[in-house]
Amino acid sequence: MRLAILGAGPGGYVAAIRAAQLGAQVTIIEQDEVGGTCLNWGCIPTKTLKASADALATVKGLGDYGIELHGNIVPDLSRMIDRKNKVVSTLVKGIKGLFTSWGIVVKNGRGTLQAPGEISVVLKDGSTEIVTADSIIIATGSRPSDIPTLPFDGKHVISSTEALEIRDIPGSLLVVGAGVIGCEFACIFRELGSEVTIVEALPHAVATEDGEISLILEKELKKKKIKLITGKTVEKIGIQEDGVHALLSDGKEVVAEKVLVSIGRTLNTDGIGIEKLGILTGTRGEILVNERMQTNVTGVYAIGDVTGRMLLAHKASAEGIVAAKNIMGIPCSMDYQVIPAAIFTSPEIASVGLREEQAEDQGITFRKGLFPFRALGKAHAMGEITGIVKILSDASTDRIIGAHIIGTHAADLIHEAAVAMKAGLKARDLAEMIHAHPTLSEALMEAAEDVNGEAIHLPKK
Amino acid sequence: MHPQDLRYHKEHTWVRVSGKKGTIGITDYAQDALGDIVYIDLPEVDAAVEANTEVSEIESTKSTSSVISPVSGRVLEVNEELSETPEIINEDPYERGWIAVIELENPSEVDDLLDASEYGKLVDEESK
Numbered sequence: 001m002r003l004a005i006l007g008a009g010p011g012g013y014v015a016a017i018r019a020a021q022l023g024a025q026v027t028i029i030e031q032d033e034v035g036g037t038c039l040n041w042g043c044i045p046t047k048t049l050k051a052s053a054d055a056l057a058t059v060k061g062l063g064d065y066g067i068e069l070h071g072n073i074v075p076d077l078s079r080m081i082d083r084k085n086k087v088v089s090t091l092v093k094g095i096k097g098l099f100t101s102w103g104i105v106v107k108n109g110r111g112t113l114q115a116p117g118e119i120s121v122v123l124k125d126g127s128t129e130i131v132t133a134d135s136i137i138i139a140t141g142s143r144p145s146d147i148p149t150l151p152f153d154g155k156h157v158i159s160s161t162e163a164l165e166i167r168d169i170p171g172s173l174l175v176v177g178a179g180v181i182g183c184e185f186a187c188i189f190r191e192l193g194s195e196v197t198i199v200e201a202l203p204h205a206v207a208t209e210d211g212e213i214s215l216i217l218e219k220e221l222k223k224k225k226i227k228l229i230t231g232k233t234v235e236k237i238g239i240q241e242d243g244v245h246a247l248l249s250d251g252k253e254v255v256a257e258k259v260l261v262s263i264g265r266t267l268n269t270d271g272i273g274i275e276k277l278g279i280l281t282g283t284r285g286e287i288l289v290n291e292r293m294q295t296n297v298t299g300v301y302a303i304g305d306v307t308g309r310m311l312l313a314h315k316a317s318a319e320g321i322v323a324a325k326n327i328m329g330i331p332c333s334m335d336y337q338v339i340p341a342a343i344f345t346s347p348e349i350a351s352v353g354l355r356e357e358q359a360e361d362q363g364i365t366f367r368k369g370l371f372p373f374r375a376l377g378k379a380h381a382m383g384e385i386t387g388i389v390k391i392l393s394d395a396s397t398d399r400i401i402g403a404h405i406i407g408t409h410a411a412d413l414i415h416e417a418a419v420a421m422k423a424g425l426k427a428r429d430l431a432e433m434i435h436a437h438p439t440l441s442e443a444l445m446e447a448a449e450d451v452n453g454e455a456i457h458l459p460k461k
Numbered sequence: 462m463h464p465q466d467l468r469y470h471k472e473h474t475w476v477r478v479s480g481k482k483g484t485i486g487i488t489d490y491a492q493d494a495l496g497d498i499v500y501i502d503l504p505e506v507d508a509a510v511e512a513n514t515e516v517s518e519i520e521s522t523k524s525t526s527s528v529i530s531p532v533s534g535r536v537l538e539v540n541e542e543l544s545e546t547p548e549i550i551n552e553d554p555y556e557r558g559w560i561a562v563i564e565l566e567n568p569s570e571v572d573d574l575l576d577a578s579e580y581g582k583l584v585d586e587e588s589k
Binding site: 219222223372374375380385 | 502
């Protein structure tokens with residue numbers, strides 16, 4: 001089996017390795033760097049910068065832990081970016097090493113589908129090469145969206161990609177869009193010292209999260225003195241000597257040194273030849289696939305952001321594995337029921353399964369357990385008492401249908417709930433499972449206990 | 462123990478009326494029940510406040526609680542000192558720990574509030 005993969009992001013590279021493990025001869029075509037957005041301009045670089053911002057926050061708060069610090073604390077964004085680049089390059093090398101070990105051929109250039117088994121690749125030197133294959137996986141991902149009123153200029157009006165290359169901390173930053181990316185960057189730059197304003201068209205920050213959790217995040221943003229303006233849009237911008245002047249829909253003006261536009265992402269389905277093959281797309285331009293990741297064209301699969309749904313690296317990887325196995329003759333289907341998601345704001349947010357609103361929409365009667373970190377010994381010991389764990393269980397079966405966490409290490413904690421959901425466990429199972437003390441994980445146990453009104457560390461209701 | 466010059470709301474807030482202005486805060490009993498206060502979400506100046514509804518939110522190391530306004534009106538001033546040092550509420554809930562000054566929309570509302578002795582009885586009842 002010869003397999004060609006268009007795009008070496010977390011969807012494409014994972015599919016390549018799994019297919020190679022199963023015996024495929026794999027060629028992967030990438031116009032930028034292997035690892036894609038996730039590794040080069042997304043998940044990993046932002047978390048690397050966040051680690052610097054967190055370190056700064058820790059140092060600033062040392063007094064609370066009984067440690068006196070003499071001297072100045074000076075964040076140096078340029079060195080943070082150097083560190084980020086080093087982390088990224090180490091990981092890129094790691095993927096290249098994996099490719100070599102599995103005999104995966106990388107073509108560095110821009111690929112365009114020509115026929116069901118044929119991709120033409122314009123290589124970096126300008127020459128064109130034809131890659132032929134028995135199967136093809138499209139994994140071209142997405143890019144930051146811009147809006148006509150706010151075109152990126154790379155200097156004043158930037159996307160998340162350029163925000164990862166700024167070497168001087170902006171005095172002020174206007175973030176357009178209070179989604180995942182906008183809120184993550186807002187927290188990082190605020191910690192570094194920028195005056196941050198976020199403008200969001202919807203009524204709340206991270207509006208796709210559980211309502212209670214988005215309110216807690218909003219309060220945390222306020223504590224950090226990040227100004228959040230909701231229900232407003234940026235109508236117009238003008239670049240003047242003192243910075244970018246943004247006119248909001250309520251007539252007010254925000255002036256900032258830089259504007260970060262994070263209003264969403266555009267799928268990279270243009271210019272890759274899907275029309276030529278007659279591959280069907282949906283209303284948002286997403287490539288339509290079945291649960292085996294097959295498009296309507298035999299032998300052509302699509303995975304990751306280009307298929308729409310959640311734009312998550314781990315979802316793309318999971319789809320890549322499903323596609324690779326199907327291509328290699330092992331039938332399998334994608335299961336979207338249990339996909340945890342994390343937002344690396346300060347504090348972190350993580351979720352899996354249904355939100356209360358979704359459960360209501362689906363007509364599911366559910367019970368809710370809620371436990372605040374401030375009722376937990378370990379959280380006090382750590383000095384991290386903000387946030388809650390919420391667990392939803394089906395009222396008739398007690399099976400866990402969703403979990404939502406805001407608080408320190410939420411992104412790591414969510415997986416206990418995810419495993420429980422994958423295994424079809426009940427809230428009572430999680431409550432009866434003995435949790436080590438003192439740990440943050442006890443918050444999940446207590447929230448599961450609270451589903452049945454049995455949390456030990458909550459007062460009588 | 463409960464200052465005589467204040468009027469009290471059963472949700473453990475107080476108001477000190479001076480002409481058309483009312484200064485509000487939480488009671489000593491409330492601060493003691495909350496424990497160490499770590500944050501207060503102060504209202505915005507100019508915001509409209511309605512009696513018996515949340516005017517602010519207080520976070521302590523133990524819990525997150527609503528501050529229920531004893532009066533209705535418009536926020537004239539907030540105690541900015543609390544945003545950096547909310548523990549002042551624990552130390553001095555009736556003086557330096559005031560939360561906001563409200564321009565009273567309906568001064569007669571105050572008549573419905575508890576006086577010091579009535580509030581004292583309520584607290585005695587609740588602490589039983």
